[in-house]
Amino acid sequence: MAKEMTKIDQAMTTLKEHGFKKTNKREKLLTFLVKKNRYVAAKEVQEYMETEFGSISFDTIYRNLHDFSEIGLLEETDLNGEMKFRFHCCQDKNHHHHHFICTVCGKTQELDLCPMDFFKEQLPGCTIEGHRFEILGRCAECQ
Missing domain, CATH: 1.10.10.10 (Winged helix-like DNA-binding domain superfamily/Winged helix DNA-binding domain)
Incomplete structure (x- = not known):
């Protein structure tokens, strides 16, 4: 509490x-x-x-x-x-992560891996100004 x-x-x-x-x-x-x-x-x-x-x-x-x-x-x-x-799950602005989101109950799970390094390699000469990455599915309780 x-x-x-x-x-x-x-x-x-x-x-x-x-x-x-x-x-x-x-x-x-x-x-x-x-x-x-x-x-x-x-x-x-x-x-x-x-x-x-x-x-x-x-x-x-x-x-x-x-x-x-x-x-x-x-x-x-x-x-x-x-x-x-x-x-917001983390008020620390320097902590970067993404989420798995249950489409049934809305529960989330943090994902510390960020796929942006892969995409940066695919976009030479581009400037990425921001991104959002979410995985949607059913959590273990909602299966």
Whole structure:
């Protein structure tokens, strides 16, 4: 639990540094994502937030998720035609890795191997400015 609070404290500091107000709702939203530790749909976040705070707009939830993704607190991916979000698994900007993502439950597993060295060799003279690599499939529990 202490490690989760450290993540939340760091996230709340990042929010403040980017001009966002620290609110109980934002803290609860981030805590929910830390505890889930998988990709979740905005609708699932909204349902949780409504159990905590009563009626809350889907647009508000989605906007916050998108904004938090833009400042690096969340990762986002498109699974089965729906945007899903998760708390960024590593706040250390120097730690580079990719993910295996379960298409059923959204759980992720870190992959430390990066295939970019292979692709760099295939693109002489090009400048790669960024990349994203995800492996999609079913985890052991969802087989």
